[in-house]
Amino acid sequence: MIRILHTADLHLGAPLPSLGEAEGRRQSDFLQTFERLLTLAIKNEVQMFLVAGDLFDSPKPDADLVGKVQAGIKRLAERGILTVLLPGTHDNTVGADSVYRRHEFSGVVLLSSPVVEEPVGIEVAGEEVFLYGFAYRSFASDDAMAGMVRRKPEGIHIGLLHGSRQGSPEWEYRKKDLPFDLATLQQWGLDYVALGHYHNYETLESGGRLYGCYPGSPEGKRFGENGPRFCALVSVEPGRATVEPLPVGSRILDELTLDLSGSETLQAASDKIRELRSSDLLLRLTLTGVVEAPLDLKTLHARTAGDFFHLEFVDKTQLFDSDFARRIETEETVRGVFVRRSRQLMDEASPERRQVVEDAFREVLIRFQSFGGGQS
Amino acid sequence: MILRSLELKHFGKFAERTFEFRRGMNLVTGPNEAGKSTLMEAIxxxxxxxxxxxRFKPWGRSGSCAAALVLEGRNRTxxxxxDILSDQVRLIEHDDLYHELYQFEGKVAPNGRSSERGEYYEQLARLFGIAEEDVFRASLFFGQGHLDIPGQAAMTAKIKGMLSGFVEVDYDKVLESLNDDLFVITRVNPWGKDKTKDRELEEVTKRIGAMETRWYEARESLRELETLRGEMTELDKSIRIDRDEYAKGERYxxxxxxxxxxxxxxEGxxxxxxxxxxxxxKVGDLEKQRQEIEKELGKTGLPREIPEDLVKILVEADEERKDLVSLQGESAVLRKELMAHKTPPWKPSAGLSALLLAVGGGAAWFFSDxxxxxxxxxxxxxxxxxxxxLSKxxxxxxxxxRIQGQVQVLERKREEAQARLAALDERFERLGMSPSxxxxxxxQKNLARHQELLERLKEVEIALNVLDRSEELKRDQDDLTRELAVLDERMEKEKPLRPEGLLPLEDLPDAEGKLQGLGESLQEREQRLLELTRREAALHGAIGDLQQIEEEGEQLKSRESTLLRRRDALIAAYELLSGSVEEFRRTYLERFASEISTYLSSASCGRYAKARLDEDFSLSLPGKGEGGWQDVGCFxxxxxxAVYFAVRLALTRHLSHGRRLPLFLDDPLVNFDSERQAETLVALESLSREHQVIFFTHSEGMLxxxxxxxxNLVSLDEAKNSRNRASEERKDDVGQLHLL
Structure with a gap:
């Protein structure tokens, strides 16, 4: 039996412009998490450290960053842990100056061929281990999946694949490079397939047998990669693999919904938001509920953002049902007519259009506040 | 909202009076010139x-002239x-627990244009919905004796503007701002001519287009790259194989x-x-000759290379020696000569002399004479x-x-000759030769022989130079011997059994041509491979990162969708609001007329239930019979x-947005006959359930x-007022009950 620490999609060096000033700190989070992965590998006395693609966010990362990664890999090598790298879609090998062509990763098994001609045979802890994996390149890797099929019965056969599982929740909104499903993995007959590309932890099992696992991104890169992040501690022997998710991320991404109904003032709203505070939280907060006046999101953000690592709002509050709207609705005034017309339009609109009308309503009401009477 | 109290300080004829008012009907009575109008104008x-x-400065008084009013609304005061003279204004708003909600203090002159004034008027608008004096006077403030609107022609336009809804919000500004925001996003105008310059949405869309092009290009380059790589691999393989073939063919x-x-x-x-x-x-012979000559040369005792001056030295030495010998000879002769010239012996002369002297002496003795x-x-x-x-x-x-002098000269010459010889000897020694x-x-003897030998040696060496060197010859010889031996061996072995299938001699050039062709094709392919490698490098340089493009494209698309949504929202907002404004403006006269109608019915005691308002703001009522509408002037x-009363009420109601403002009336019914008066009062009483009515009159009949x-009775007569005060409290309670 051999022990493996399997990770993927570290996206080191990823630009995160939406975080503004916090971008740099977040990038160093990513690097620290990489270091944490190495420590976990050493602490758990694994024999192999697998990265199933997208170690770097770009095919041309900073030399400085590459140096740090090389040093980390050396740290593992000094403890007898073999690192296996698979180029992914971000750190692809298409360009002549791609990171894996330009920099030497000594002591590493780098699966950089666009197809699997023959698996890489190595000896790990006295066992014969065969590694299958190819660096995906459009056109060059068209039939590469066929090369992942087990070549011989003896030994431990491990695949690395940076691909998209059909039917995964991420299939709906992520890219669909190298599509596969559980049946594909079963066909290959490998003892374990270390997956990467999709960013949430997922095991692929059937009939009590584990075929593969997505460890997910060890540090959430975008919203959707919410909650705790993991790497996979895998034990593999011929015909059998078990996996244990180890928590690894430093900060949490989350998407929450907050009903602001009844929060009359900006203060009340910011108090409510502040109840969720955490300096390690990157939060996308959808504000809902019926509010009396259009939210001044800028001020609200200025008041609350300091309590979070990152905070962004999605305004889905409803003004339509506010008392204010109801009060002016009956008025024999332009705004009364406006509310009545809006309501009529709303009732007739399709669900998608309804959102537009709601937005339109908000746009006008904000301006009523700026250009006269407003709430009275 | 009601007017709770009015405080006057040195205002007109009032030195210091406070008037309290209540909900419902308030009747302010007093005789003519008691200050009714002053009180009303105080508001x-x-x-x-x-x-x-x-105007209101007390007669004969300098100093202050001030008034204050207290308004009471739901939950606030x-x-x-x-200060009438300085226009210093203070506005304080309290809630019902007397917490201060708002305070304003500043100078607000009727003609001023300060920011303080702006703020104050904003507050008035917030509280009343009416922030202009003429509008105030045209609505809830009914001047003495008339109900119609003062300065009607000028007011009509203003009131029309207000009716059309531009008091609460400046809708044109809202529309303009919606419009502006829309054209920040896009240049496309859904309602007219497009803007000329691209806006963010167009730019984003264009960038997405460019991104897509780049993506397709990158994909195309990628495809080309991979095809190239395939071709290169094939080419490389074929070159390797053919290179082997070529080498084999060449060898064969x-x-x-x-x-x-x-x-x-x-044979060769x-x-x-x-x-x-x-x-x-030949070389052997010559070399032998050379050896012999060299041996001979050795024997001559002369160096192989004769120094240039040797001959001269030899000749000189010979001459010197000869000189020396002759000098020696000469000196010997001279020495002999010298020996010959000895000093003549003195003894014979002395003996002879002595003898002579003796003989003479003797003779003399004898011959003494x-x-x-x-x-x-x-x-x-x-x-x-x-x-x-002595002469001898x-x-x-x-x-x-003389001889000795000669000898000395010779001697010197000899010494010189010897020194020269010694110098010559030294030179010999320097040349490495025995000076013996x-x-x-x-x-000297061998010089000629040496010369001759050297000549011969030269000849031999020239001959040798013409021929190959003996070592080379030896090597050639060896090689040739070996080759011949090999050849012999092969000839022995192979000639009889010429290899089977050996290409016939006549086919050889053909085959060689083919081989050359292969070589050329190899070269061509290598050239092609080089070109492809170059092209690959160029492609590598030019290739865009698909992943990056996709990511950027995604970001742009998300930005585009945000912009599109906002654009749609703004368009919808603009259309909704402009539609509303249009609808309102289209219908406000009609709606205002219907509002007037509701008041008209009570003001005319049910005689008229409908009024019509035309675009020029002229009013019509249903005519008698079936004749349709008739101008109000005909009635x-x-x-x-009654109609104007209804108009004012409707206007007040309209402008105050349901605030139910108090109505101030200064004896409006003074010209009415008693029947009409009674009717109007009924209407007023019914109105007073909603609006506080403060009715100023001098008519005792009203009491x-x-x-x-x-x-509620408010008397301007000081005495009466104090008399009434006690009953006021009671009445107030009753009034409240009445309202309930």
Whole structure:
């Protein structure tokens, strides 16, 4: 039996412009998490450290960053842990100056061929281990999946694949490079397939047998990669693999919904938001509920953002049902007519259009506040 | 909202009075000139100030003139104070727990234009919905004796503007801002001509287009790259294979040709061999000769290379030696000569002299006479002897000293010759030769021989130079021998069994041509491979990162969708609002007329239930019979008043947005007949359920009704007022109950 620490999609060096000033700190989070992965590998006395693609966010990362990664890999090598790298879609090998062509990763098994001609045979802890994996390149890797099929019965056969599982929740909104499903993995007959590309932890099992696992991104890169992040501690022997998710991320991404109904003032709203505070939280907060006046999101953000690592709002509050709207609705005034017309339009609109009308309503009401009477 | 109290300080004829009012009907009574109008005017005076400062200034008083009013609304109280002369205004708003909600203090002159004024008027608008004096006077403030709107023509436009809804919000500004925001996003105008310059949405869309193009290009390059890589791999493989083939072919052809050339070669070899042998013999001879000559040369005792001056030195040495010898000879002769010239012996002369003297002496003794002659003769003879002797001796000495001089010259010459010889000897030694005279002689003797030998050596060496060097020849010989041996062996072995399938000699050029063709094709392919490698490098340089493009594209698309949504929202907002404005403007006259109608019905005691308002703001009522609408001017005065009353009420109601403002009336019914008066009062009483009514009158007749109907009575008469005060409290409670 051999022990493996399997990770993927570290996206080191990823630009995160939406975080503004916090971008740099977040990038160093990513690097620290990489270091944490190495420590976990050493602490758990694994024999192999697998990265199933997208170690770097770009095919041309900073030399400085590459140096740090090389040093980390050396740290593992000094403890007898073999690192296996698979180029992914971000750190692809298409360009002549791609990171894996330009920099030497000594002591590493780098699966950089666009197809699997023959698996890489190595000896790990006295066992014969065969590694299958190819660096995906459009056109060059068209039939590469066929090369992942087990070549011989003896030994431990491990695949690395940076691909998209059909039917995964991420299939709906992520890219669909190298599509596969559980049946594909079963066909290959490998003892374990270390997956990467999709960013949430997922095991692929059937009939009590584990075929593969997505460890997910060890540090959430975008919203959707919410909650705790993991790497996979895998034990593999011929015909059998078990996996244990180890928590690894430093900060949490989350998407929450907050009903602001009844929060009359900006203060009340910011108090409510502040109840969720955490300096390690990157939060996308959808504000809902019926509010009396259009939210001044800028001020609200200025008041609350300091309590979070990152905070962004999605305004889905409803003004339509506010008392204010109801009060002016009956008025024999332009705004009364406006509310009545809006309501009529709303009732007739399709669900998608309804959102537009709601937005339109908000746009006008904000301006009523700026250009006269407003709430009275 | 009601007016709770009005406080006057040195205002007109009032020194310091406070008037309290209540909900419902308030009747302010007093005789003419008691200050009714002053009291009523105090209200707009507090709110808007007075242009003519003298108007309310107490007679004969300098100093302050101030008024304040307290308004009470739901859950709040507003107190507004104004110093009429300085226009210093203070506005304080409290909630029902007397917490201060808002305070304003500042100078608000009726003609001023300060920011304070702006703020104050904003507050008025917030509280009343009416922030202009003329509007105030055209609505809830009914001046003395008339109900219609003062300055109607000028007010019409204003009121029309207000009716159309531009008091609460400046809708044109809202629309404009929506429009502006829309054109920040896009240049496309859904309602007219597009803007010329691209906006963010167009730019984003264009960038997405560019991104897509880049993506397709990158994909195309990628495809080309991979095809290229495939081709290169194939080419590389074929080149490797063909290179092997070529080498093999080359080797085979060389071998085949060799096979065919073996015979030729043998003959050539043998010829060569013989030639080399011959030459070798010749060289051998020559070398032997050279050795002999060199031996001979050694014997000559002369260096191989004769120094240039040797001959000269030899000749010189020889001459010197000869010189020396001759000098020695000469000096020997001179020495002999010297020996010959010895000093003549003195003894014979002396003996002879002594003898003579003795003879003479003797003779003299004997011949004493003659002794003197004898002695003289003897002396003379002796003298002659000695003269002869001395002259002889002198001659000899001169000869000897001459010879000795010669000897000395010779001696010197000899020494010089010897020194020269010694120098020559040194030179010999320097040349590495024995300076011995024997050697020199030998050398001299051998010089000619040496010369001759050298000539011969030169000849031999020239001959040798023309021929190959013996070592080379030896090597050639060896090689040739070996080759011949190999050839012989092969000939022995192979010639009889010529390899099977050996290309016929005549096919060789053909095959060689083919091989050359292969070589050329190889070269071409290598060239092509080089080109492809170059192209690959170029592609690598140009290739965009698909992943990055996709990511950027995604970001752009998300930005685009945000922009599109906002654009749609803004368009919808604009259309909704402009539609609303249009609809409102289209229908406001109609709706206002219907609002008037509701009041008209009560103001006319149900006689008229409908009024029509035309675009020019002229009012019509249904005509008698079936004749349709008739201008309001055609109706009786009472009806006209009722109509205007309704108009004002509707206007007040409209402008105040349901705030239910108090109505101030200064004896409006003064010209009414009693029937109409009664009717109007009924209408007012019914209105007073919603609006506080403050009715100023001098008519005593009203008091009776007031008593009956439990109105709040405010008397301007000081005495009466204090008298009434006690009952006021009671009445107030009753009034409240009544309202409930």
């Amino acid at each position: 707009p005076a507090v709110l808007f100030g007075v242009r003519n400062k003298e 507003v107190r507004i104070e104004r 052809l060389a071998w085949a040709r060799k096979q065919w050339q073996l015979e030729d070669k043998e 070899l043998r010829k060569n061999f013989a030639r080399v042998n011959r030459q070798s013999e 003659r002794a003197v002659q004898i002695l003289l003769a003897a002396g003379l003879v002796t003298a002659v002897i000695w003269i002869v002797y 001796a002198g001659k000899e000495r001169a000869e000897r000293s 005279s024997i050697e020199i002689v030998k050398m 009786s005065r009472g009806t006209i008043d 009776k009704r007031a008593g009956q109907k439990r109105w």
